[in-house]
Amino acid sequence: MESRFxxxxxxxxxxxxxxxxxxxxxxxxxxxxxxxxxAEIPAGQVIEPEVERREIxxxxxxxxxxxxxxxxxxxxxxxxxxxxxYGARIAYHVTEGFFVEGSVGQSEGGLTSFEILSGGAPLLSxxxxxxxxxxxxxxxxxxxxESFIGEGRAYNSALYIxxxxxxxxxxxxxxxxxxxxxxxRFLLTDSIAMHVDFxxxxxxxxxxxxxxxxxxxxxxxxxxxxF
Amino acid sequence: MLERNITTTRSTSRSINAxxxxxxxxxxxxxxxxxxxxxxxxxxxxxxxDPYLEMHTGPGRGYPVFHVVDRGEDIDIVMRRTDWFKIRAxxxxxxxxxxxxxxxxxxxxxxxxxxxxxxxxxxxxxxWEVGGLAGDFGGANVVSIYGAYSINxxxxxxxxxxxxxxxxxxxxxxxxxxxxxxxxxxxxSPFFTLGxxxxxxxxxxxxxxxxxxxxxxxxxxxxxxxxxTRRFILxxxxxxxxxxxxxxxxxxxxxxxxxxxxxx
Numbered sequence: 377m378e379s380r381f382x383x384x385x386x387x388x389x390x391x392x393x394x395x396x397x398x399x400x401x402x403x404x405x406x407x408x409x410x411x412x413x414x415a416e417i418p419a420g421q422v423i424e425p426e427v428e429r430r431e432i433x434x435x436x437x438x439x440x441x442x443x444x445x446x447x448x449x450x451x452x453x454x455x456x457x458x459x460x461x462y463g464a465r466i467a468y469h470v471t472e473g474f475f476v477e478g479s480v481g482q483s484e485g486g487l488t489s490f491e492i493l494s495g496g497a498p499l500l501s502x503x504x505x506x507x508x509x510x511x512x513x514x515x516x517x518x519x520x521x522e523s524f525i526g527e528g529r530a531y532n533s534a535l536y537i538x539x540x541x542x543x544x545x546x547x548x549x550x551x552x553x554x555x556x557x558x559x560x561r562f563l564l565t566d567s568i569a570m571h572v573d574f575x576x577x578x579x580x581x582x583x584x585x586x587x588x589x590x591x592x593x594x595x596x597x598x599x600x601x602x603f
Numbered sequence: 604m605l606e607r608n609i610t611t612t613r614s615t616s617r618s619i620n621a622x623x624x625x626x627x628x629x630x631x632x633x634x635x636x637x638x639x640x641x642x643x644x645x646x647x648x649x650x651x652x653d654p655y656l657e658m659h660t661g662p663g664r665g666y667p668v669f670h671v672v673d674r675g676e677d678i679d680i681v682m683r684r685t686d687w688f689k690i691r692a693x694x695x696x697x698x699x700x701x702x703x704x705x706x707x708x709x710x711x712x713x714x715x716x717x718x719x720x721x722x723x724x725x726x727x728x729x730x731w732e733v734g735g736l737a738g739d740f741g742g743a744n745v746v747s748i749y750g751a752y753s754i755n756x757x758x759x760x761x762x763x764x765x766x767x768x769x770x771x772x773x774x775x776x777x778x779x780x781x782x783x784x785x786x787x788x789x790x791x792s793p794f795f796t797l798g799x800x801x802x803x804x805x806x807x808x809x810x811x812x813x814x815x816x817x818x819x820x821x822x823x824x825x826x827x828x829x830x831x832t833r834r835f836i837l838x839x840x841x842x843x844x845x846x847x848x849x850x851x852x853x854x855x856x857x858x859x860x861x862x863x864x865x866x867x
Binding site: 436437438439440441468469470471472474476512514517520521522530532541542543549550551552566602 | 647660661662663664665666680681682683684685686687688689735737744746748766768773807832833834835863865
């Protein structure tokens, strides 16, 4: 184990040492300097126009690939009942199909049936009942299209699927969480969207004796703004 | 033991609460101002050089063409989303045009306009990279995010933050490392990495008795960056860590991770 680490360490050093020299040549300005090509004056042009023209550079165009917003809904925590969940999400649209998103959310677990029936001591303290999660997902717009309201209005919309990983803090512990789901994005304008989203959060929990994978279903309604 | 547990729970949920409030505040303050800014904005104008320019009803290849603009007419560029441009024609009609057609329009000076499409060249040359990876850290699950800055095509500096979720303990890890790509222009580009940082471990009170620890770490590793499409990169790596504990022996941990990243 130790020798393997040593080999890896040394070979990495070697790789930096050997090819790093060539790579850093331009870093400190020792490389060959490129001379800009001389400005060409088109044949036949006698007077150089002095009109200042505005060249369009790419940053001049407002690019709206990010989406940020908030959501509110219901989260059913396995064994602990359903409760209000709310949170925030941010997404970056990489192509017209793919996007990556991150979200944070918060909810609270209720009483288990066991706690209600036995009437005994509660399984968790109030603060342990609080559930918070974060996740990072990759999504794809599987069914982009338009939705029509009446005869004269058309709104862009998309049905999307997404899945990813994250962590959930519940019952006094951080739990590795996998989530997947599908949603419907309805664009009120080209910059404001409404979301309906259904998602399953899976994590392992051993609170009630044996370890099991808990399915926690979430349905939410959200509003996002593109920027 | 229980008391400490409660306080950590509270502080985490409080910080997430604060995050949510901040995000909401940003949205609430942003919406009206951006709307005002947009109204006052002066759009860039280009003229159509192709026989005609097709306007789609939405920013995607499936949306139908509902309007065309003839050659020579001027159009305003309102905004861009991925590879689609929202334009306004002379008669006020708004629609979406794809990048390939927008590149065949002319600027006021008569020169064609160029919109850079992210390509494999940018995969090699782009200075910034952000990504998320997940995998196995010595038997525990690990979720990581990182940001990288390329000093040149071969060498980049990376900053990592990881959360470790195990059966016996949880923790987090922060590290800084140098990455060297020997053949940065390859589509599947191998790299070597060296770095250092700190790891914080909290044993689970219900299972093992132990103290929270914060130790220094050093790591070496290797992996691949694979150019997928547009700005997307797939990344897989192996890292070998040495944890400099306060006990007699140093700990060694092996980590495997896969994930995605994008560059800009």
